[in-house]
Amino acid sequence: MxxxxxxxxxxxxxxxxxxxxxxxxxxxxxxxxxxxxxxxxxxxxxxxxxxxxxxxxxxxxxxxxxxxxxxxxxxxxxxxxxxxxxxxxxxxxxxxxxxxxxxxxxxxxxxxxxxxxxxxxxxxxxxxxxxxxxxxxxxxxxxxxxxxxxxxxxxxxxxxxxxxxxxxxxxxxxxxxxxxxxxxxxxxxxxxxxxxxxxxxxxxLDEADKRVFERMKRDNPRRYQVAGLGNWGIVDGLVFENWEERNFDIKELLQNRSMKTLFGLDFGYTNDPTAFFAGAVDEAAKEIYVFDEIYQTAMTNKMIYEEIARKGYAKEKIRADSAEPKSIDDLYSFGLKGITKARKGPDSINNGIQTIQDYKIIIHPSCVNFLTEITNYSWDEDKFGKKLNKPIDDFNHLMDAMRYALEDLKGDLFSFD
CATH class of the missing domain: 3.40.50.300 (P-loop containing nucleotide triphosphate hydrolases)
Incomplete structure (x- = not known):
C-alpha cells in the first residue's frame, strides 16, 4: 500500500x-x-x-x-x-x-x-x-x-x-x-x-499523431472543434427528426408477418468505420425498426464476413456501397451470397432521405452508434451559415448503410444513373 x-x-x-x-x-x-x-x-x-x-x-x-x-x-x-x-x-x-x-x-x-x-x-x-x-x-x-x-x-x-x-x-x-x-x-x-x-x-503524441489533427483542422473545421478541441458540437437542422429510442423484443418483432428485414453495408477502413445496418420495416404502418449494427474501423473483408456471419446474417440479402465492387466480390466469395451493390445516382442521397423521412424510425437502445449518428447527421451549410440541400459528410456511415438497405421502400422514387 x-x-x-x-x-x-x-x-x-x-x-x-x-x-x-x-x-x-x-x-x-x-x-x-x-x-x-x-x-x-x-x-x-x-x-x-x-x-x-x-x-x-x-x-x-x-x-x-x-x-x-x-x-x-x-x-x-x-x-x-x-x-x-x-x-x-x-x-x-x-x-x-x-x-x-x-x-x-x-x-x-x-x-x-x-x-x-x-x-x-x-x-x-x-x-x-x-x-x-x-x-x-x-x-x-x-x-x-x-x-x-x-x-x-x-x-x-x-x-x-x-x-x-x-x-x-x-x-x-x-x-x-x-x-x-x-x-x-x-x-x-x-x-x-x-x-x-x-x-x-x-x-x-508524436508528430504523425499531431498531423492527423492539423489535417482535420484544415479539411473539416467543424469536426475539429469537437474531435480536436473537445468543444460541444452545435447541431442544427437534423436530417432525421422522425425517430425515437425504444426498447423492443427483437425476436417478437421479427415474428410479425408485416415486417420485412433489410440489411445495408457501407465500407470503411482506416479513418471511417465499416458500418452494417440491420433493420425491419412495416410499410403499412410506415415504421422502420433498427435492431442491430456493426461499426468498426480496420476491418478487412474477411473480418466483415466473419462478423456478419457470427451475428447470423450471412444468408440475408445485403445491399452494399457500389463504390467498392471488389469488396462486394470478396464478400460474395467468402459466403455472403445475398450481397448486391446498391443503386446509386446523382439524386439518390436526397431522394433516399426524403423517402425515409416519411417513416417513423424506432431504434433499439443497443444500437449506440446509430443513435450517435442520427443525433448528429445534419444539413450542411455554406460559408455564410445558410443551409444547403445536402447533408454533411460526417456521421453518415450507418445513415448511408440504412439508405442502401431501404432503397426499395415505397415512397418518392429514387433517381438512378
Missing part, C-alpha cells in the same frame, strides 16, 4: 489532470477530444485509488455490456500493467463475466451495461462498499432518467477516508445533450467538476 501511494500519476499519464484526480465531489465529468488521455487517465486513477483505499469498489458502466470489453476493460488492464509486474500479479482478471479483483484485499471492479438494469441495482459487494462509478462514453446515455437510476445506486455511508463519486467521460458531440445543462452549465456547485480536455495536453 505504501508503495502505491508514492506512484506519480503525472509520471504515468502526464500533465493536465491534477484537478481531476484530486477532486472528491459527487460528480466528476470530463468531456474531451480524441487522444485527450481522458480514458487512460481515468483508468489509471481508479486502479491507484482502489489499491490505496482497501474499502473501495468500482462499478464501470456503458450503455451496452458488449462494448465494455474493448473499451473500459482494456483500458483498466493497460493501467494495471503500467504499475509494473509486481502490482499486476496482485490482480485477478476474468473475462466471463468481466470482473477484476485486487487479490490482497478482495476489492472488485464490476462491469455492467444499461441494457440489463437489474444487474446494476442488485450488486452486493463482499469487501467494503461500492462507492465509485465510471460511466464511459456517457454521451450514449440519451435518457437522463437512466443516469438518475445509476446515481441512486451509489448510496449509503462511506467509511472514514472514503468518498462517493460518479465519473462520466464522453466525447461532446451534441450541445443539446442533458449532460451539458446538468453539469457544464451548473454554477458554483462544489459537488461538480466539469472539465474539458483535448489532444494538446497529451505529451505522448
Amino acid at each position: 505504501n508503495n502505491v501511494k508514492h506512484i506519480s500519476m503525472q509520471k504515468l499519464i502526464g500533465k493536465g489532470y491534477a484537478d481531476y484526480v484530486n477532486f472528491r465531489g459527487r460528480y466528476r465529468v470530463c468531456k474531451g477530444s480524441r487522444a485527450s488521455k481522458k480514458s487512460k487517465t481515468t483508468a489509471a486513477d481508479f486502479i491507484k485509488k482502489i489499491m490505496k483505499h482497501p474499502q473501495a469498489n468500482l462499478l464501470v458502466v456503458r450503455k451496452t455490456y458488449r462494448t465494455l470489453k474493448d473499451s473500459c476493460f482494456a483500458e483498466l488492464q493497460w493501467a494495471i500493467n503500467q504499475f509494473g509486474e509486481e502490482i499486476a500479479n496482485d490482480w485477478n482478471i476474468k473475462e466471463s463475466p468481466l470482473e477484476m479483483t485486487y487479490k490482497p484485499t478482495g476489492q472488485k471492479i464490476y462491469f455492467r451495461g444499461l441494457d440489463d438494469p437489474l444487474k446494476i441495482t442488485s450488486i452486493t459487494v463482499k469487501t467494503g462498499v461500492l462507492c465509485w462509478m465510471w460511466i464511459e462514453e456517457a454521451y450514449e446515455v440519451l435518457n437522463e432518467d437512466d443516469f438518475n437510476m445509476l446515481d441512486e445506486s451509489i448510496r449509503g455511508t462511506a467509511p472514514e477516508g472514503l468518498f462517493k463519486q460518479i465519473t462520466l467521460t464522453l466525447n461532446p458531440w451534441n450541445e443539446r445533450h442533458w449532460i451539458k445543462k446538468r453539469f457544464f452549465d451548473a454554477e458554483n456547485d462544489p459537488d461538480i467538476l466539469a472539465k474539458t480536455t483535448n489532444y494538446l495536453c497529451n505529451e505522448f
